[in-house]
Amino acid sequence: MSTAEAPDEDRRDFLYIATGAVGAVGAAALAIPLIDQMNPSASVLALASIEVDLAPIEEGQSVTVQWRGNPVIIRHRTAKEIEEAKAVNIADLPDPLARNANVADGSDATDANRVVDGKEQYLVQMGVCTHLGCVPIGNEGEYDGWFCPCHGSHYDTSGRIRKGPAPENLPVPEYKYLSDTKIQIG
Amino acid sequence: MSGHSTYNPTNPVMKWVDDRLPLPRLMYDSFVSYPVPRNLNYWYTFGGILMIMMVSQIITGIVLVMHYTPHVDMAFDSVEHIRRDVNFGNIIQKWHQVGASFFFIAVYIHIARGMYYGSYKAPREILWMLGVAIFLIMMATGFMGYVLPWGQMSYWGAKVITNLFSAVPFFGEAIVTWLWGGFSVDNATLQRFFSLHYLLPFVLVGVVILHVWALHVTGQNNPAGVEVKSGQDTVAFTPFATVKDAFALCVFFIIFAIFVFFLPDYLGHSINYEEANPLVTPEHIVPEWYYLPFYAILRAVPDKLLGVVAMFASILIWFILPWLDTSKVRSATYRPIFKQLFWLLMIDFFILGVVGANPPEGWWITVGQIATVYYFAHFLILLPLVGLLETPKPLPSSISDAVLAKNAGKQPAAQPAE
Amino acid sequence: MNMTKKLLVAIALGTSLVLSGTAAMAAGKQKKAEDISFSFEGVFGHFDRAQLQRGFLVYKQVCSACHSLNQMSYRNLSQPGGPELSAEEVKAVAAEYTVMDGPDSEGEMFERPALPADKFASPFPNREAAMAANGGAYPADLSLITKKREGFHYPWYVSPFIKLVKGNGGPEYVRAVLMGYQDPPAEAAQDAPEGRYYNPYFVAGPWISMAPPLSEDIVEYADGTKASVEQMATDVSAFLTWAGEPKMEQRKSMGFQVVLYLVILSILLFLTKKRVWGREPH
Numbered sequence: 004m005s006t007a008e009a010p011d012e013d014r015r016d017f018l019y020i021a022t023g024a025v026g027a028v029g030a031a032a033l034a035i036p037l038i039d040q041m042n043p044s045a046s047v048l049a050l051a052s053i054e055v056d057l058a059p060i061e062e063g064q065s066v067t068v069q070w071r072g073n074p075v076i077i078r079h080r081t082a083k084e085i086e087e088a089k090a091v092n093i094a095d096l097p098d099p100l101a102r103n104a105n106v107a108d109g110s111d112a113t114d115a116n117r118v119v120d121g122k123e124q125y126l127v128q129m130g131v132c133t134h135l136g137c138v139p140i141g142n143e144g145e146y147d148g149w150f151c152p153c154h155g156s157h158y159d160t161s162g163r164i165r166k167g168p169a170p171e172n173l174p175v176p177e178y179k180y181l182s183d184t185k186i187q188i189g
Numbered sequence: 190m191s192g193h194s195t196y197n198p199t200n201p202v203m204k205w206v207d208d209r210l211p212l213p214r215l216m217y218d219s220f221v222s223y224p225v226p227r228n229l230n231y232w233y234t235f236g237g238i239l240m241i242m243m244v245s246q247i248i249t250g251i252v253l254v255m256h257y258t259p260h261v262d263m264a265f266d267s268v269e270h271i272r273r274d275v276n277f278g279n280i281i282q283k284w285h286q287v288g289a290s291f292f293f294i295a296v297y298i299h300i301a302r303g304m305y306y307g308s309y310k311a312p313r314e315i316l317w318m319l320g321v322a323i324f325l326i327m328m329a330t331g332f333m334g335y336v337l338p339w340g341q342m343s344y345w346g347a348k349v350i351t352n353l354f355s356a357v358p359f360f361g362e363a364i365v366t367w368l369w370g371g372f373s374v375d376n377a378t379l380q381r382f383f384s385l386h387y388l389l390p391f392v393l394v395g396v397v398i399l400h401v402w403a404l405h406v407t408g409q410n411n412p413a414g415v416e417v418k419s420g421q422d423t424v425a426f427t428p429f430a431t432v433k434d435a436f437a438l439c440v441f442f443i444i445f446a447i448f449v450f451f452l453p454d455y456l457g458h459s460i461n462y463e464e465a466n467p468l469v470t471p472e473h474i475v476p477e478w479y480y481l482p483f484y485a486i487l488r489a490v491p492d493k494l495l496g497v498v499a500m501f502a503s504i505l506i507w508f509i510l511p512w513l514d515t516s517k518v519r520s521a522t523y524r525p526i527f528k529q530l531f532w533l534l535m536i537d538f539f540i541l542g543v544v545g546a547n548p549p550e551g552w553w554i555t556v557g558q559i560a561t562v563y564y565f566a567h568f569l570i571l572l573p574l575v576g577l578l579e580t581p582k583p584l585p586s587s588i589s590d591a592v593l594a595k596n597a598g599k600q601p602a603a604q605p606a607e
Numbered sequence: 608m609n610m611t612k613k614l615l616v617a618i619a620l621g622t623s624l625v626l627s628g629t630a631a632m633a634a635g636k637q638k639k640a641e642d643i644s645f646s647f648e649g650v651f652g653h654f655d656r657a658q659l660q661r662g663f664l665v666y667k668q669v670c671s672a673c674h675s676l677n678q679m680s681y682r683n684l685s686q687p688g689g690p691e692l693s694a695e696e697v698k699a700v701a702a703e704y705t706v707m708d709g710p711d712s713e714g715e716m717f718e719r720p721a722l723p724a725d726k727f728a729s730p731f732p733n734r735e736a737a738m739a740a741n742g743g744a745y746p747a748d749l750s751l752i753t754k755k756r757e758g759f760h761y762p763w764y765v766s767p768f769i770k771l772v773k774g775n776g777g778p779e780y781v782r783a784v785l786m787g788y789q790d791p792p793a794e795a796a797q798d799a800p801e802g803r804y805y806n807p808y809f810v811a812g813p814w815i816s817m818a819p820p821l822s823e824d825i826v827e828y829a830d831g832t833k834a835s836v837e838q839m840a841t842d843v844s845a846f847l848t849w850a851g852e853p854k855m856e857q858r859k860s861m862g863f864q865v866v867l868y869l870v871i872l873s874i875l876l877f878l879t880k881k882r883v884w885g886r887e888p889h
Contacts (some may be wrong), residue, residue: 018882022875026435029868036277040252044274049682049724059712066712227889269678269750272852279854280861428883436876443869450862451650452771454754459775462755462851547763592888 052189054181057125065141067130070188074130074138075176076149077186080160085123087147088114088161096172097164103175112172114161119180127178127186128162134169149173195222219405224423225430226411228592232306233409234437235299237430241438242292243397247390249285250334257337259383261376264339265464283453289331290456291445293479296324304510305531307519308410314511316403319396321507326393328480328504333386335477339379340461345474347382348374353487356494373467413591414520415584422588473548481545482538488549489561499561506568513568515576523582526575534567638807640758640776640783645845648774650863653856654849659690661828662846665839667700668826670749673741673817675729678750679850682723688856689849697723704728742802744816753777753848756810777851778844783808785840788819 053070055077060066065078080088093099093111100109101116110116118126130138137153144150145166146159156167163172178188196217198204207213256275258267271278300320303309309317336347351368355361370377408417417423424430448455456478460471476484486503490496506513521528537560544557585591646655663684666676681701684692692700701721706728709716721728730746731737738745758776761769787808791799795813799805803814821836828834849855 018875018879022872022879025868025872025875029872032868036280037248037252039276040278040281041255042276044256044270044276044278045682045686046270046274046680046724049680052722056712227887229889266678273678273683273854279852279858424887424889429887432876432880432883436873436880439869439873439876443866443873446862446865446869450858450865453858454775455771459755459757459777462751543763589888596888 050189052187054185054187056185058184060125062124067138068188070176075188076126076128076130076139076141076162076173078126078141080124080126084147084160085114088117088159091159091161091163097166098171100172101175102172104177105175105179112161112163117161117163117172117175122180125186126160126162127188128173128175131173132156132169133164133171133173134167139173194218219401219426220431221425221427223405223426224417224420225409225426226413226417226422226588227424227429228411228413228588228595229409229430229433230412231433231437232298232302233411234434235295235302236404237434238295238438238441239292239299240397242288242295243390243393246285246288246292247394249281249288250387250390252281253285254387259337259380261339261379261465264337264379268338280449283449287445287449287453287456289334290477290479291441291448292327293331295441296327297479300324300507301535303410304534305521305528306410306412307414307514307516307521309511310514310519311511312407313403313410316400316407317511318508319400319403321504323393323396323400324507325504326389326396330386330389330393331477331479333382333389336374336379336382337386338461339465340458341463341465341469341471342458342461342474344374344465344467345470346476347378349474350476351378353497353500356497358494375467410519411588412520412522413585413588414518414523415586415588415591418587419589475546478542478546481543482541483545485541485545485557486561486564488545489554489557499565503561503564506565510568510572513572515573516579516581517576518581518584523584524575524579525582526579527572530567530571530575534564537563537567636807637760637810637812638783638787639760640779640808642759642773642776642779643782643841645778645841645848647845647848647855650859652859654688654845656691657830658842658845659849660692661830661832661839662842662844662849663690664826664828665821665843666749666846669820669839670843671727671730673730673737673746674749675731675737675746676727676750676850677729677748679727679853680723681721681725681727683850683853685723686853689853690846694723701725742816746817749847749850751851753781753844754851756780758783758808778848780808780810781847782840782844784815785821785843786837 050071053068055066055068057077057079060077060079062079063081065076067074067076069075091114093113096112099112101112103110103117105119106116114123117128132139132151132153134151134154134156137151139149139151139156139158141149144157146157148160148162148165149158150156151158151167151169154168156169157165158169158173159165161172162175164170176188178186181187194214194217196207196214198207198213203213253271256267256271256278258264268282271282273279275281303317303320332346332350336343351365351374354364354368357364366372368378369375370381411417458475475481483500483503487496487500490499516524516527518524521531540556540560541564544553544560547553549557585594646652646658666674681697684690684700685694685697701723704721704725704727705718706721706725707716708719711717731740734745754777756775756777758778758780759770759773760766784806787806788804789806790796791805791813795805800814803816804818805813806815807813809815821839823836824834826834826839832838852858
């Protein structure tokens, strides 16, 4: 390598740093498309919402439909189940929040905040355990609601976590009533 | 050149690692202290460019596979899905597709440079032969990759090229059926091509490692074609070659980016935007541009079997190039007649390319046949003869002398270059 | 650097000549489409939103009776870089069509109004049905029509250079076919095939099965533009060009950033290289 005088040295250092910095910025920018391509594509994001007819669901029955690749549990609850759900003291719940996409964030986990007013008999919730994503089984567990067999989480008749490792209540997806017995999820 | 390692880590962590697994030492000796001839010109940067292009193709290919579906009913639509819906998919897909063309542009320059400076001669025969193997793997990979979008040219290209094997005596039919996994190019064919298109690049990486290993054993050839004699003749790989390679790479990428972003379809075939239809053949079936010269050789021979043989022979002949060239002098700079022949070969190769792109009708056939004959004559007749008959110019005594002579020549304006 | 120059010239000439063939090979009897200037051409080109909206109207009211647009979804109509309809307009357009869905809980397939996420409804359930309804001729899917067809054909020795600038003339091809119906010359008229029309711009021409689709004022443009055949042909060509590559504008704008960045980095690397090599003779 050649020897250089001091002022030359400064200019050289600056040039090297500038070149290195610009190169590093480019390398970082190059990573953006390669990483972002793994995010949901436009077609996945636009996935159609689904409509479900509630009329055929008898009292005490549940149906499971698939929405955005996940199971959605729709249960026609009995009067007893609704009663039980309403009787719970919010302060006793491990997760005091409603987890309902249709009510304001931070709402209490009352049963009323988990369903649509006037349609208390229909509970619509994601069938995805908030622990590690298994599908909870209906009419099981210590609280007459759902029980996740993977790691033993117990949910009550309003889909709220009561016992076990799951940290949150089963989330309620965005949905609305199109008619008296028809809902649109998403 | 493999010599005594000068790696002396100051960082205690690196020293700890180096004592247990001398990977830092290998990297240092290969890419930092490795001595390269000081007179390497920009034609010698294409090895580095090819390395980056290979990595680029593998990375974009892995990304594309995350979204592509190798099934005849879905392949075409899944490529459109990538172009339309996947985030940055339109760029990544073209980056891979145009990237294949630029990979070949670089490899052709790299091969031509090797031929011009006699880089295949002793002691670099194995280095050269590994390079020919790399080229063959690239050809196979590129061919199978072109089938995957399942457009009209994908399908008919696959059909025509696989049908080449039907020229094999006795077993031809059986071989083709076996290649297809059916009675025509179909889903089974697409899926096996997909599998192999994913596999071959990693085979390529393996052969490239051998190629670089062989290079580091013999050291680089150089424009003067004389061996390195002393430390005076070389500079350290880093920073000298590194920064020069980086600059050349960046300029190469400017052209590459212009094609990816502004001329994405220029190097392709329009008809490949039409989904494969086994019932309708496109008017003219032509391979991608980088196969055209060899395609012309195939068509120049009127016999089916001999045409196929000629086509494969036109590449395989490079394997014995080190022994066909009888000259003791490496670089064309000091071989006045060979230099002319080299350029004639380049012109001949380009003519073959043009012939390959045009329909085999009328005078194109004659031109193709003459060019094919010349191509083989260059390697089999002219090259051995000229080595014996030609009187080379006096060689410089060392690389340093060559550099000094060149730099001295730069000063007076009237002095002819080289 | 005599060799450098020679090689550069040779590479430039050689590659372009080789490429020429690929482009020139399609030259048959097809008549060259008239080259017109579209707003989306060139490195700075952008789509004209109003034109895309007019073109979509022409596709919707005329072409879609027979031609599918399989790669497109209704939602594409509102994405940036396209006709940019509002979300409500897209919903309304989609709702005009029905799509097959199902099976429902009884296992029956059912029809429902299309949603923005659905693909464009196809006029025929499959290729065979399309051919049966059109006298054996298949009405091509138009998603990539401007990419797969070429309107320009030049001699092989100039083609690569011209196409470098002008492209393949796909949009011009569509426009030329739509405007290209004419009376056959006397010698051709004698053996005119039954139910086919004379159109020398058609790729497999000069006889085409498609009846002249456009006539003056066949659509009514919302923006008051006069719906002449030429206007409609031009508009729908622009729309189909967008449909062939909905993200073209994003591609070009990103291209500018990338090329600019690479030029700056190249200059810096060149200066660094000069400095590093400084007094090393080479």
